[in-house]
Amino acid sequence: MGSVTTSHDMGLHEEQLAGRTQQMYFSATAEENFTYPWSYEVDYANSAEFDAADLSISEINLKIRELMKSGHGSITVLNPRAKHSLGVGILNRLNLTFEGSLGYFGCGLIDGPNVHITGRVGWSCAENMMAGTVVIEKNAGSLFGAAIRGGDLVCRGQAGARVGIDQKGGTIIVGDSVGAFTGFMMQRGRMIILGDAGDNLGDSMYDGTIYVAGKIASLGVDCVETELTDLDKKYLKGKLELYAMQAPNGIDSMVKLTSGKQLWNYDNLEPTEKKLVL
Amino acid sequence: MCGIAGLIWKGGVTSDIGSEMTQMLQALKHRGPDSTGFALYGKAEEGVLVLRFKVAEQEEMKTGFDIHRLVIERKAAVDTRLEEMGADVTAREDATEYAFRYHFKFGGDLKRLIDFIEDLDGVEILSVGTALELIKDLGDATVVANQYGLNGFVGTHAIGHTRMATESDVDIRSAHPYWAYPFNDVSVVHNGQLTNYWTMRRDLERRGHRFMSNCDSELIAVYIADRIDRGDELEGAMRRTIDVIDGVFTYLVATGNQLGMAKDVMGAKPMVLYESDEFVGLASEEVAIRSIFPREIDTWDPYQGEVKVWAA
16 A cells, blocks of 8 residues: 555645635735646737627537637627627636627626626626636626625626625625615625615625615615725725726725624534533 | 516607517516517507417317317307307407407497406407517427517507426416406516515415416516505506515516616616617517617616506
8 A cells, every 4th residue: 555645745635714704715826826737828919800690508608718819908899789698707817798688697606717798797797706807888687796705796787686696705896876785795805896786785794894885875784884994995996996986985984894793603512512512 | 597588768769669679578588488478569550459468378279179160169269159149340350370460449338348358168269459569489489470460460558478387277268468357558577586476475366456367477466466456556556566565576567658677676687777768678688679770889787676667
C-alpha cells in the first residue's frame, strides 16, 4: 500500500468555525489560478455578430460556443426577441452583447463573461452566476439574480419580486424599485436598490447587506436597519460610479439593512437532544 | 403551469384579434399543451346575442358508440327549447360536429333561458353575449383556431389560455376561459392554484350560483359575476379578489369593453405587460407579445397585488 496523502497534509483545512456562525473561511491566495482548464483562448479585439431572429435557443447558445472556440472575444447577438435561456453556462472570459431583450433564465450559471443587454430580461436572470458582470439597460423580471455567488449584476430599470433570493455573494444593483420579498433568505453578498422596495424586504436573511435609497414598504422577519459607515459609503460610491449610476438623494441618505441574527439557532440543541446530552 | 395572454386595442380600433391571439397562445404552448381557449370580443349586430354552446366532449366523440345520434338529438332539443322560450334564432353555424354558434334575438329573462337550455343532459353553454365569443377545445392554439375558423375574427380585445391540467380533468368543461354565468360578455383566464376554492364555492353555491366544472379557476369568474351583480365596478370586484381569494394567481378578466389583470400579493405567477398609446398586450411570457410585435418594445412586470383595467 502506498502512502496516503490526507487533505490535512495538503493544507486544505484552514477553515474554522468562528463564533455563532456557519460561515466558512479559507484563504484563497492570489496566485491561485481559477480558470477552467478547458476554457477557450479568446481575443477581445476579435469581434463577431449574428442574427438570432430565426434560430432556436440551442442554436443560439451553440453559435456563441462556436464563435468562442474560433477565438472571438466580443460577440453581439441581434434580435434575441425575448427567447428563454440565452447565454447560459458560459465559463469563459468574453464580451457578450444582446441587442434586445431576453426571456426567462437568461445568462444563468455563468462564470466570467461581461454581458451587456440593451433590452429587458424576464424571470430568473443570471441565476447562480459565479463571476463576471451582467448589465441590463431596461427592466428585469422576478427572481433577479437568484442564488448568485459572485460578480456584479446590474439592472438600470425596475425589477420584480424576490430579487436576490438566496443570494450567496456578489453584488446586485437595481436602478429603480424592486418587488416583495427582495433579499429573501439572503446569505452573503450585497444588494443596492436605488428605488423603492416592496413588502417583506430581507425576510429571513441570514447574512449579507442590503442598501436602499427609496422607500421601504415593510421589513421582513429578522431584517434590521444598521448604521451606514464610512466604509459602506466608500463602497457604494465606488460601485455606483463604476456603472454611472446615482442614488436619487445622495449616498448619505441611503439605508443599510442586515440580519438581526435572531433566527440563528445553529448551536442550540432541540429540547429532546438536550435531554440526551445532560 | 398554464399560459395566459390578453390584448386590447384602445380607442375603438378593431383588428384581426383571432389571428393575433392564436399567435400569442401558440408561443405559450410549452406552458400548457392540454387545451387552448379563446375569449374573443367582436361586434354583433344591434340587438343580436351570440350563443356558443357544446353538446358533447371531444373525447366522447372518439369513444362513444351512440354519441353521433345523441349530438343530433341534443342540438334539436336546444332548438326546441329556444323556440319555446321565444328566442328568435337568426343564424346557425356548426363550428364542429359537437359545438355550435347561434345568433339570436331575445327580449325575456336571459338567465331563465340559459338555465332552461343547460337543464338538457350534456349541453353546456360556453358563452352568451353581444360581443363575447368563447371557444375552447383540446389541442394547441393553431389546432383549435383552425378547427373553429378563428383566423380573421375581427374585434377589439381578447383573452386566451393554454392549459396544463393540474387540478382537474383534461376536457372542454375544465378548459379556460370561464364565462361569468349568467352575465353577458364577462370572461376569465387564470394561472395558478386557489387554496380556499371549496369554502368559497360552497358559499357562492348557497347563494344560487352554478359551477359547471371542478376547476378552481371557475371560482374567479363566478365570484366576479357575483360582485358585479351586487353593484361593484369591475375594478372594485377585482380588488376584492386580492384580499378574499387565497392561493397563487395571476388572472385576466374581460368585459364587453374592458380588459383587466390582477396579481396575488406574493407575485408568485408571471405576467409581462406592454402598453403603447393604441395597444395593451399581456402574457405569461414576453415571447407571446413578441409573436405579434417582433420589433424592440419596452415591457415590464406588474408588481404583486396590482390590479389594472383598460378600456377598448
